[in-house]
Amino acid sequence: MTKVHLLMKKEDIKEEKMEAGNKIAVVLDVLLATTTIVSALKDGAKEVIPVLHSSEALEVAKEYSQGEFILAGELDTRPMAGFVYPSPTLIRENIKGKTLILSTTNGTVALRKSASANRVYIGSLLNNSAVAKSLQGCTDDQTILIICSGNSGEMSLEDFYGAGHLIDCLLNQGEYELTDAAKTAFYFYRGQDDPYEVLLDSYVGRLLDKYNQHPDLKIAASKGITSIVPILMEGKVIVEPTLSR
Template sequence: MRKIHVVTQKEAVDEQKLAGCTAVVIDVFLATSTIAFLLTNNYEPIYTVKDSEHALALASWLEEPYILLGETRGKCIEGFQYPDPCLIKFVQEKKAAIICSTNGTRAIESAKKAKILYISSLVNGHKVAEHISMQTDDSSIVLICAGNDDRFSMEDFVGAGQIIDRLLKGEEYALSDAAKLARDTYLSSSAISFRNLLDCETASLLRSFEFENSMDLVIEHHEKVEVVPIFKGNKVVQELLPTGERST
């Protein structure tokens, strides 16, 4: 029976233990939600880096068209578009994206040694769970909550619970204590349409920077974004189905 573990913040990740695991990084407000919206709006590949210095270094040699998105501790970075999903518009011609953030992209950085690495949020967690359920191996599943600058984040824990709840609808898994609690937390939050997430610590921070609409957008798009972001070759792309078709 496959095991499901939940790491409640990126700082607790043991990179060496991820080597044979399927990992999922979750940063609901906002980085992994933004990544899902970027993919569905024809931005691909997506390069995730830990800070603006690395983003600018990557941009200096990238030859393909791109957009540059980033924030630090919730604040805008000069020369970068804020990684707000409300600001992402569909582009006719595919374009790359470079994104850095205080928590989400750093969490991805910490999880790169995983056997398989998915990116998830409340908007697309159902699709990520679907793809995990199609795996034929017995690797442990590690759900990594990005957290909030070395602190626990309720919204990421709820996002982890979403994946667990979806997986359990198909078969049995061995859950860690944190995984059991994450699922219960997701079900409780879902029952009240995730209104409690608007009172979480990250929500207060985003509200102070006038990004409340971003949180509303994420909640309104619960399980409505049909993409499966996967980290391959040092970039995030859409996962391919076994037939070779894109996830839709």
């Protein structure tokens, strides 16, 4: 039986352990990086390039012509000069056919730190059920590692909830061996009724509420609205080729 384990924050990722064995990573940053990535691909983005910081984003942007990309980023939830804020609703307007170069405090860092896994999926409430369906092909010798990006060294309520949702989707489609950490997220998720209220009650959710970003919160809380399965391949996030949607 395939084992499912959970990491509470990006700082728990050990890159040498990620490379060892047969690990499949699913990275979650519900508010907002992975939600933004899934939403951008759903809205027609060509690809998403997750970077570690703004200077790397600017270097990557040099490889593209003007009009071929959107530069989006935040640092500690604050906008960065010269970057679009990484909001699904803002990016949606101009993303079709373009590359999204994305720099965030937690989610894009977690993705890059997970890159040495055998396969890296991008999850959110929007597409967890589709990711779970893709993971049905995992074998008993593989470990599914669900990674909550967290919030600057702390666990985050919204990622923990999102992890529980993904585990619920997995268990609806098959049998898995859950570690205690994975069970804890699953039981927490099953005890909640309203995803929007959970997200709104989180630290980042309250910040988004303060800045009137309710449309982004509503998108992030929308369970199962797309069957897109994004994966990280050679530094770029694309829709899973074998299951093109």
